[in-house]
Amino acid sequence: MNLRDLGEHAGQWLRGAGPHGEVVLSSRVRLARNVAGFPFLAKASDAQRRELVELCRSRIFDSGFAEKMLWVPLDESPKLDRQLLVERHLISRQHARGDAARGVAISLDEAFGIMVNEEDHLRIQVLRSGMQLDDVFAQASQIDDVLEGDLHFAYSPKLGYLTACPTNVGTGIRVSVMLHLPALKMTGDIEKVRRAAKDMHLAVRGFHGEGTEAVGDLYQISNQATLGRSEQDLLADFQHEIIPKIIEYEQRARHALEQARTALLDDRIHRAWAILTSARLLGSEEALYLLSHLRLGVAMGRIPGVDICTLNELFVLTQPAHLQRITKRALSGGERREVRAAFVRQRLTEQGGKNG
Amino acid sequence: MNLRDLGEHAGQWLRGAGPHGEVVLSSRVRLARNVAGFPFLAKASDAQRRELVELCRSRIFDSGFAEKMLWVPLDESPKLDRQLLVERHLISRQHARGDAARGVAISLDEAFGIMVNEEDHLRIQVLRSGMQLDDVFAQASQIDDVLEGDLHFAYSPKLGYLTACPTNVGTGIRVSVMLHLPALKMTGDIEKVRRAAKDMHLAVRGFHGEGTEAVGDLYQISNQATLGRSEQDLLADFQHEIIPKIIEYEQRARHALEQARTALLDDRIHRAWAILTSARLLGSEEALYLLSHLRLGVAMGRIPGVDICTLNELFVLTQPAHLQRITKRALSGGERREVRAAFVRQRLTEQGGKNG
Numbered sequence: 001m002n003l004r005d006l007g008e009h010a011g012q013w014l015r016g017a018g019p020h021g022e023v024v025l026s027s028r029v030r031l032a033r034n035v036a037g038f039p040f041l042a043k044a045s046d047a048q049r050r051e052l053v054e055l056c057r058s059r060i061f062d063s064g065f066a067e068k069m070l071w072v073p074l075d076e077s078p079k080l081d082r083q084l085l086v087e088r089h090l091i092s093r094q095h096a097r098g099d100a101a102r103g104v105a106i107s108l109d110e111a112f113g114i115m116v117n118e119e120d121h122l123r124i125q126v127l128r129s130g131m132q133l134d135d136v137f138a139q140a141s142q143i144d145d146v147l148e149g150d151l152h153f154a155y156s157p158k159l160g161y162l163t164a165c166p167t168n169v170g171t172g173i174r175v176s177v178m179l180h181l182p183a184l185k186m187t188g189d190i191e192k193v194r195r196a197a198k199d200m201h202l203a204v205r206g207f208h209g210e211g212t213e214a215v216g217d218l219y220q221i222s223n224q225a226t227l228g229r230s231e232q233d234l235l236a237d238f239q240h241e242i243i244p245k246i247i248e249y250e251q252r253a254r255h256a257l258e259q260a261r262t263a264l265l266d267d268r269i270h271r272a273w274a275i276l277t278s279a280r281l282l283g284s285e286e287a288l289y290l291l292s293h294l295r296l297g298v299a300m301g302r303i304p305g306v307d308i309c310t311l312n313e314l315f316v317l318t319q320p321a322h323l324q325r326i327t328k329r330a331l332s333g334g335e336r337r338e339v340r341a342a343f344v345r346q347r348l349t350e351q352g353g354k355n356g
Numbered sequence: 357m358n359l360r361d362l363g364e365h366a367g368q369w370l371r372g373a374g375p376h377g378e379v380v381l382s383s384r385v386r387l388a389r390n391v392a393g394f395p396f397l398a399k400a401s402d403a404q405r406r407e408l409v410e411l412c413r414s415r416i417f418d419s420g421f422a423e424k425m426l427w428v429p430l431d432e433s434p435k436l437d438r439q440l441l442v443e444r445h446l447i448s449r450q451h452a453r454g455d456a457a458r459g460v461a462i463s464l465d466e467a468f469g470i471m472v473n474e475e476d477h478l479r480i481q482v483l484r485s486g487m488q489l490d491d492v493f494a495q496a497s498q499i500d501d502v503l504e505g506d507l508h509f510a511y512s513p514k515l516g517y518l519t520a521c522p523t524n525v526g527t528g529i530r531v532s533v534m535l536h537l538p539a540l541k542m543t544g545d546i547e548k549v550r551r552a553a554k555d556m557h558l559a560v561r562g563f564h565g566e567g568t569e570a571v572g573d574l575y576q577i578s579n580q581a582t583l584g585r586s587e588q589d590l591l592a593d594f595q596h597e598i599i600p601k602i603i604e605y606e607q608r609a610r611h612a613l614e615q616a617r618t619a620l621l622d623d624r625i626h627r628a629w630a631i632l633t634s635a636r637l638l639g640s641e642e643a644l645y646l647l648s649h650l651r652l653g654v655a656m657g658r659i660p661g662v663d664i665c666t667l668n669e670l671f672v673l674t675q676p677a678h679l680q681r682i683t684k685r686a687l688s689g690g691e692r693r694e695v696r697a698a699f700v701r702q703r704l705t706e707q708g709g710k711n712g
Contacts (some may be wrong), residue, residue, distance in 0.1 A: 267636035274630035280623035340618050
């Protein structure tokens with residue numbers, strides 16, 4: 001199998017409709033690990049990097065984590081393939097760049113990926129649809145345990161796992177939840193959430209991670225520090241305190257819009273449906289903006305006959321590399337706008353549409 | 357009869373589909389006249405103003421210009437009625453303002469109106485759908501001749517008709533044609549038309565006349581000076597030179613869009629239809645902008661099942677005073693946006709829609 005097998009649909013973590021799917025798109029846990037006896041990557045020679053790739057790759061593929069797994073040698077992959085993996089959230093932007101030896105192991109269902117030679121030697125990432133942090137963490141831990149049985153990880157009894165960046169030292173864990181918060185955006189209360197998150201030392205990022213704006217009203221909430229707290233405490237906080245509270249705020253904002261500003265709410269929702277099924281040219285940002293409003297309408301039961309999973313998928317499939325994968329040729333910016341419009345129109349109307 | 361009889365539909369001059377209706381909305385001729393023996397209005401006393409109103413009104417109604425005619429005493433009319441008449445292009449903005457004695461006589465089919473005590477004592481205005489300047493001028497002349505038989509108009513053998521503003525001295529005529537030029541706007545060539553019009557001493561105004569922007573890609577082209585040229589020369593210029601040339605430019609621009617920028621063209625057209633039939637809140641300017649694009653699509657045969665006359669009408673019926681007439685109550689700006697959206701949606705979808 002190869003990358004051609006991906007691309008037609010989004011990964012299960014996005015396509016599915018997990019718990020609290022009306023607000024939570026996905027849950028993610030990422031663990032940063034380094035192999036003892038090798039320098040951190042900033043100090044590693046080319047030969048050491050290559051050695052790390054071979055070592056990690058063979059350990060990962062010997063472990064049988066999934067029935068079907070794919071290895072992508074990023075230093076030998078075309079730019080479009082790397083961009084595709086970034087759009088699917090399987091590698092980071094940073095991992096896509098440069099020409100040093102590195103790669104990623106992906107399970108075919110995209111439930112997990114293991115980046116080799118990103119910022120750390122190993123980054124184990126597990127993704128699930130909706131609010132499923134416990135399951136996600138359980139799988140990440142299992143992969144971690146198996147790999148740790150083979151490889152010796154850099155670890156200090158006092159500090160915990162050692163990582164390239166000090167913010168990851170300790171448990172090396174990053175917990176992220178992707179939330180759809182269009183109502184809080186419309187009421188303006190999203191700023192309160194941002195401030196509260198900052199006070200709790202949480203990072204709020206956009207759909208595409210670090211350094212991106214919250215297009216399409218999608219927000220990634222994640223922890224910043226990993227030192228001095230157990231994974232269990234952190235997870236319990238996310239699972240039982242922080243995220244349920246944000247979900248509740250968003251649901252209250254939706255209810256308030258429904259009660260007091262029905263025309264505004266329905267205007268956004270019906271315009272979104274109308275434009276997405278009619279436009280002949282559609283920019284990437286506008287598509288996300290409209291998909292967000294339509295997703296709100298579907299989640300609130302105000303637009304019948306549209307499947308929320310289709311909308312989740314379109315957030316990924318309308319991105320540049322995916323459009324080029326679908327058309328099987330390089331597209332200019334102008335051509336992409338045309339292809340994007342046609343693709344969205346087809347995907348939405350083949351369901352029978354809002355009156356179907 | 358009274359003003360209640362107007363309002364449900366636009367006047368025939370706008371509702372109809374006259375010659376070259378795909379580009380020309382309407383033709384208009386306006387004649388400025390003053391009654392000899394009375395000072396211009398800037399110098400007239402209140403008593404003289406009232407006397408002028410009585411004199412002109414009785415002459416107009418004795419002349420039997422139309423089977424059914426309506427007199428509106430503007431100084432005694434509510435603001436909403438006056439605004440309604442402005443929106444229907446039956447009086448000017450200037451004529452709607454102030455509390456001095458004045459009024460307007462209107463034929464029920466709105467084919468002509470005679471303003472009394474606007475800037476001049478009399479302003480005879482005739483309107484027709486599409487390109488019909490000859491007919492329009494013939495009717496204006498006929499009304500002028502009849503009134504001149506009763507009233508003695510201020511006239512100088514050297515200068516011609518004397519008027520309050522020097523630009524109207526001479527024939528006192530203003531010829532205007534309302535054009536829909538969306539393709540020239542999209543290609544940017546509208547600026548060439550503007551420059552050429554300026555070189556020919558023509559005025560280019562918006563849908564609502566003097567001092568308004570060209571919202572909805574509607575442009576009023578009219579002469580500026582009236583001294584030193586016969587009405588016949590001026591009309592021949594408009595009818596056979598100026599307007600046919602602009603129509604040709606617009607048609608060429610439409611053809612060019614159809615050939616080379618089909619996606620852009622269809623994007624505008626289909627978005628316009630989609631939003632107009634889906635929005636729950638619609639501002640006045642946005643409505644005109646979208647109606648313009650939809651009108652282009654209908655005129656070019658790219659949207660089936662929509663009647664161009666309905667669109668012409670909506671340019672007027674979506675204005676504030678008309679919406680309040682339709683709902684029979686005063687509406688805030690926010691309420692108007694809601695009522696406008698519902699009204700447009702209903703008018704467009706009751707036709708069976710673009711696939712009907």
